[in-house]
Amino acid sequence: MNVIDLAGLTPARKQGLLSQLVVPRPIAVITTTDPDDGLNVAPFSYYMPVSGEPPLIAVTICAVRQSRPEPKDTWLNLRRSGEFVVNVTTTALAEHIETVAREYPRGVSELDVAGWHTVPSRRVAPPSLAESPAHLECVVHEVIDRGDQGAWYSGVHIVLAEVVCVTADDAVMSAPGRIDPVRLGAVGRLGYPWFVAADERSMFPRERVPYAEVEHTGLEASGQVSR
Numbered sequence: 001m002n003v004i005d006l007a008g009l010t011p012a013r014k015q016g017l018l019s020q021l022v023v024p025r026p027i028a029v030i031t032t033t034d035p036d037d038g039l040n041v042a043p044f045s046y047y048m049p050v051s052g053e054p055p056l057i058a059v060t061i062c063a064v065r066q067s068r069p070e071p072k073d074t075w076l077n078l079r080r081s082g083e084f085v086v087n088v089t090t091t092a093l094a095e096h097i098e099t100v101a102r103e104y105p106r107g108v109s110e111l112d113v114a115g116w117h118t119v120p121s122r123r124v125a126p127p128s129l130a131e132s133p134a135h136l137e138c139v140v141h142e143v144i145d146r147g148d149q150g151a152w153y154s155g156v157h158i159v160l161a162e163v164v165c166v167t168a169d170d171a172v173m174s175a176p177g178r179i180d181p182v183r184l185g186a187v188g189r190l191g192y193p194w195f196v197a198a199d200e201r202s203m204f205p206r207e208r209v210p211y212a213e214v215e216h217t218g219l220e221a222s223g224q225v226s227r
Contacts, residue, residue: 011153016191019045024188024196027089027097028059031118031126032077039118039127040073041100041110043089045189046156055163056141057086063147063155067103075157082140083124084161087132091185091197098193123165133172133184137165 006014019025028047032040046060061075078084089097096114104110111118118127121137128135138161147154174180186198196202 015153020191023190027187027189028086029089029093029129030074031085031087031129032074033126034077039111040077042074043097043101050160056160057163059159061157061159063149063157064152065103066152069150073106078140081125083126084138085121085124085126085128086136086138087129088134089187090133091187092131094187122167134168136163138162139164
């Protein structure tokens with residue numbers, strides 16, 4: 001058994017361990033707009049749902065760029081406007097996930113570099129990506145700052161946002177209001193440089209049986225439940 005003492009590791013190595021073990025992680029490809037209506041596109045894999053009411057998600061955004069001590073464009077844009085779109089990352093976006101992750105100089109369009117297109121959003125100003133089959137339109141609810149705000153691998157903005165609208169293509173729906181995970185084709189982040197695609201070969205179903213039903217029917221004896 002390996003025991004890894006985090007106290008003796010660099011910040012980069014600590015984050016690397018978290019990224020290798022907290023997997024697979026969903027990827028939020030976020031679109032935001034600057035004051036001149038210029039579009040920024042960037043992926044974030046420290047991302048999760050938080051609650052159903054209010055419908056909140058959380059995204060962790062590094063406080064500074066890796067290449068130089070300046071705030072990330074995504075952070076500047078959503079802090080100013082309070083709005084952004086999470087474009088669900090699927091196999092349709094897989095080829096250019098790392099393309100749009102690069103730290104381009106301001107004024108360079110990730111959209112043009114990747115060859116992607118946009119469609120108008122319904123409730124927020126930033127547009128959605130046409131190549132993504134589903135979008136979460138978000139309004140910033142709260143921001144929690146943690147770590148050394150001037151240091152890479154330390155300073156972060158934890159953005160809690162309310163999802164005010166969801167749009168999804170008919171092709172990924174199994175019923176009204178229900179997404180088919182096989183049709184969605186979501187892509188997840190593993191430890192660098194690996195990703196994983198959710199398809200029928202890698203997915204398997206498991207039913208969750210309430211304990212009251214287990215107690216009543218004796219399913220425990222079948223091996224479905226253990227104490």
